[in-house]
Amino acid sequence: MSMPLRPGDQARLGRYELIGRLGEGGMGTVFLGRGPDGRLVAIKMVRTELVHDAEFRGRFRSEVNRAKQVPSFSTAEVLDADPDHEPPYLVVEYVDGPSLAAEIKDNGPLSDTALHSVAVGIATALTAIHGAGVIHRDLKPGNVLFARGGIKVIDFGIARAFEATSQHTRTDQMVGTVAYMAPERFDPADGRPVTAAADIFAWGAVVAYAATGRTPFAAESAPATAMRILTQPPDLSGLPESVRYAVERSLAKDPVERPGARELLDLLLAGGKAQPLTVTTRPLSGTAPPVSTAARPASGTVYPSGGIVPPADVLPASAPRRRSGKLVLAALAVALLAATGVVAARYLPRGSSASADPSLAPSAAAHSAAPSAAATLTAAERLAAIKGGRHRTLIHLAEDDRDLALDTHYTEVTAGDGTGAKSEFALIPLGVDYMIRTLRDPSDPREYCLGVKILKDGDARLVGADCENSEATVFSLLRTEGNKTDDKNRPTFWIYNETYGYVQWDSAGKYLYVQEVGDAPPVSTYSFVDRGPLPSPSPS
Missing domain, CATH: 2.80.10.50 (Trefoil (Acidic Fibroblast Growth Factor, subunit A))
Structure with missing residues (x-):
């Protein structure tokens, strides 16, 4: 629901009429707008103190270009932007639905069926976001919206422009909400870049919150919460078995131990029954020797001879992880079908089960087949191997x-x-x-x-x-x-x-x-x- 414009608010931004306020945060103000075609849109207007910062405008332009590449299933589509306007602004699809934060506040934790659908929907959105080379950086319940037919993840792809503008973002003003921030984000001085694994950590914290109504590292203050994230295991009491294993893996302190977004989908669609394994990452034939996940080098580690072994979870989401392209597409299709049940499932009576709709059930065939090791690489697999530094x-x-x-x-x-x-x-x-x-x-x-x-x-x-x-x-x-x-x-x-x-x-x-x-x-x-x-x- 939008709020009225305030005295002094602009009536227009570029081609868009402003008709209300949707919210305000550290990055700027979000307005409800109407485009030339009459379509309602959400318009994020950048904070005034960043208007004359050439570095920010350059980063903003870059991040908007990335965000435009994200497919719009499970995400709010990026429609337009003008980094050179006074002030700069970003236009995205308007989602007329409550946020996950508001839903939990008003109605309490989700039922098991609705929780599983939300978990699948967010993981599907992250698969699309990471596949376009984007890191969300501020995934939290307020950025997950209920929409007709599923959920929409919003505010992806521009946080980096704000966070990287050092003169405007002090170390105590990192973009993000502390309760959902990965451990590596509290110590940028160690030189490790923020990777897609930080979003996976946030996914685990969001799902735990949706299941229990509290964050897994909850404490009496933000500094105390940060300390628990850095030093303590998560409190996952009350978490259903259907998502527990995936959440536990996602909340690993070491980013290289977390699954990628597509692997999360596999775990969730398999019913969350996978057991912890000692995994050895085997590069494609002819590359570096197997590297144990426990001893995997940091992102982009370069060996003396020039071989590179990147963590699996910072590979683009298009990387197939040694599965055939058809199996990947089948898994994503099942994920999308499962995600469409989220709104209906959320409003079932407490303790009730969703109707047994076979179209929403994960296909056993999608998880039982596996390509032979000698299978010829597809074009997508070759590109993934190149972008992963293996070819x-x-x-x-x-x-x-x-x-x-x-x-x-x-x-x-x-x-x-x-x-x-x-x-x-x-x-x-x-x-x-x-x-x-x-x-x-x-x-x-x-x-x-x-x-x-x-x-x-x-x-x-x-x-x-x-x-x-x-x-x-x-x-x-x-x-x-x-x-x-x-x-x-x-x-x-x-x-x-x-x-x-x-x-x-x-x-x-x-x-x-x-x-x-x-x-x-x-x-x-x-x-x-x-x-x-x-x-x-x-x-x-």
């Missing part, structure tokens, strides 16, 4: 049918014919971002990645640089508008650096440069050509 790749310039190359002395990157080691690269995952390592000279003890160099005339060029995590060497892969593909039907991406802009190809001058673009999308798009597994790390 070599060519970086194909789709518009000119050429491939990036770093030739001699690690100077400017050029576009060539895709032959030789100079054209091969490996991605190093850093949460949802990447460093791009050249494989041109495996005998060189130093490692070189792609980086941005500012020339004397102010132009920015793509060059070879030391593989150090810096603003010049970290890039995002943004899926192109309309999910376009190249001539071989491979997905295409924009390569984007948050500080300097998009990687572009000058076809006349035959060089690559980096530049922010205006309202029009960047002209250069890139696809990734699988060149097989990376060599295993050499014995120490």
Whole structure:
């Protein structure tokens, strides 16, 4: 339900008429608006103190571009944004329904059936969000809304723009609600990036709250709650068996021990009956030796020989985890069917069961089959292996049918014919971002990645640089508008650096440069050509 506008509130933002207030928070004010077509929308107007911050606007633009790639099932669709408006704003689908926080406050904890549907719905939303390279960062009951036919997760994809603007966000003002924040978020000084695993922790805390009406680390103050998150096991008393195992795993202190969003779906659709196992993560054939989850290195760990073993839970949600694409789609379809029962199930009388509708039951066949280890990799599996840092790749310039190359002395990157080691690269995952390592000279003890160099005339060029995590060497892969593909039907991406802009190809001058673009999308798009597994790390 919206509240009236206050004196001094604007009547319009861009093309949108403002007709009421929906809420206010640390990021800004949310208005109920009406678009030119008469559709009701929710409009988040950014805080006034951030209006003149160029760094914030750049990050806001980047995060909005990411958020637009998120499929709209179980999430509120991102419809529009104007980072250059005074003030900047974001337009999303308006969901006319109560939040999970309001529902629990008014009616108490959910019944087992409704709880399971909510858990599946949020996990489905996280699968979509993480698959688009986005981390929510502020998942909490207030950001889970009941809608017709299911639930909608809102406010994803822009928290990073606020959190990363250091002059406006002090260490005691991190974006997020303490009770749902993962342990690693309280100690950013240790150098670990926030990954998708932080959202998985929040999922566990939200589901526990929905089941019991209290958070699993509840204490008398925010600092005391943070201390319990860091040092104490969760209080899961009263949690139904159907979700207990998944919640326990999600609330692990170490992010690498938490499941990914898709694995959560598997656990929930299997009835939550899985038992803890000692799991060994086995990379694809020809890559690094098996790594025990207990000894798994930190995200983006680079071995002396150049092999990279990323945590499974920071891989894109599109990574199939050694299952066939058909099984993945079947599991997601079952998840969506299960999630559609959430509203009806919530309002059943306490203690009653949902009607036995076979269309909402998880399919045993979806969990009994498994592809053979020798199965040929699908296109999605190859892309996941490249983005996970396990396979070599060519970086194909789709518009000119050429491939990036770093030739001699690690100077400017050029576009060539895709032959030789100079054209091969490996991605190093850093949460949802990447460093791009050249494989041109495996005998060189130093490692070189792609980086941005500012020339004397102010132009920015793509060059070879030391593989150090810096603003010049970290890039995002943004899926192109309309999910376009190249001539071989491979997905295409924009390569984007948050500080300097998009990687572009000058076809006349035959060089690559980096530049922010205006309202029009960047002209250069890139696809990734699988060149097989990376060599295993050499014995120490």
